[in-house]
Amino acid sequence: MTRGRRLRLRVFRVIVLVLGGAFFLVPIGAMFEFSTRGNHVGAPRTLDAWTTIVTYPDLLGAIRDSLGLAAITSVAMVVLLLPTMIWVRLRLPRLKRTIEFLCLLPLTIPAIVLVVGLSPVYRWMAINLVDTIFLLSFAYVVLVLPFAYRALDAGLSAIDVKTLSEAARSLGAGWGTVMFRVIAPNMSSALLNACLLSVALVLGEFTFANLLSYLNLQVEIFQLGLANAGTSIAVSVASLMFAFILLVILSFFGRARARVAPERAGLPFPGAAGGGLR
């Protein structure tokens, strides 16, 4: 590659990076700018809208509930989907298309239709079982299925599930061990991606919660926006930042897991040295 071409390529990359960054950062910057405006024209900058977040009791409760919902949904999704997908891949490959179709189905059904279908079930649960916002996690598991399925399917395709599971079985491992100690650790990136997508989706979910009359973060932001636009925008920026930071933490966590060898203290022989057949 000639020097001139390399330079042009570098300039092109910088331009793409700047444009892409601007596309995401300008609206967030504008939101932040708006949230720090005073109450009237010419008023000095203030962080009142941001400090209100922690003093606003309903908002804190909504944040807590949304985080709880995100955690429950992620765990439920993994527990439901991962063993199912591994089992289908190993023992029932002819069902793969059916499972894929079922998992992708929620994408094609409008949220309002799902809510209309689910509302009698929720009404029954609220009357006969317990009325808590965490019941929403049932609906959210359905909602995240298409995204989680795609992420997990990519992870499973990247490893030789059949050979690994047969090797583990021949060494005495039961199915639980095969799934959670052999297969799952080898698709940790896919699991993290699936969880992240679930968390992001749950934290941003409005329609289900609003129509089923539960108060989650987005519903609270919406209501807050009617009363206090500055705080509403501040919470929106905060939740975006939270999702971003979570993404960074999870991706670093995933990389660190792949890099660090688990402990192997006190072995009777030295470390990597010596030759051998290559």
Added chain:
Amino acid sequence: MTTAVAAAGVGTAMRAGVEVRLEDLRRSYVGVSALDGLSLTLAPGELVALLGPSGCGKTTALRLVAGLEQADSGRVIVGGEDVTGQPTNKRDVGMVFQAYSLFPHMTAWQNVAFGLQMRKVDARRRRQRAGEMLELVGLSGFADRFAHQLSGGQQQRVALARALAIQPKVLLLDEPLSALDAKVRARLRDEIRRVQLEVGITTLFVTHDQEEALAIADRVGVMQSGRLEQLGPPTTIYSRPATPFVAEFVGLTNRLAGVVRGGDVEVRGTRLPLVQPDVADGPAVALVRPEAVTFADGEDTRPGPLVGTVIAIAFLGATSRVTVDLGDVTILAQLPTSDASAHPAGTRVRLALRPDPVLIARDEAAVGRA
């Protein structure tokens, strides 16, 4: 290395080999029979290689012994115990797969120790045992490496150590060398045999490579269409094949038209004894090994049934494979390179057939082709 291993007490730590019996195993997939009444007994400490073309049922047989598949009928008996209905994880078998099967998130050491952990062996003993096993396969210096930091040959050696670490009753090797290049393959083959003899474990080795099977096994079982065509020591399989299929699958074979008469077969003017003399007289195709074809003494190259023109010479090292066009048929001869090089391509030669016992094929199509 052998001394070091003996010092580590690996040999004594291993369980003595047990008898493995496969009794009338049958298995079919969607109406297609993969195993059609396979019966086979492996003596304690014996290495039996199942050899055959793709789809002959050899891998199915191995998977039935491992419990990775269930037989439609028949029994698998390991060390006197009927394990037919037992799941894989309860069978006490060690297995090395064709595909690289090390757990990628674990180091070589952790892979080897995995089976021991499943058996709830305490941590101290686990470390010791995994160390011994890695030393046995010559990889003690690679204990901390992950699978992606090991070559293909090293991965298969760790897989072997992992399979042996649990002191299984039987070792199952499912084409463990097929993903490796030729040089590594030959070395690892010898390594597997050394370890197997050292440990004394009963071993079933599946391969489609005849050279591999003949080189490594105490006995070779040649399979076709879910059945054992012949089971015997490598020398017998090669020099006394029981069926035309075995003769043609193991080693190269010339198919020469002839006539069976009085317990012999007459091929191009030469009478050859038959492996199975009690066959009816009549036309047949004799299966003649290239090693049984030589250059005749003398300079006489007048037209005759075994006179032809050398059309190609393949150099194989100490020997060369010479292709001779006899006019109506092409014949292969495996000769010392010094003899072969004296007759370059284009030379007229007269061949002779050594009177080794030969097999005959009787099907009309074969006669027609020959």
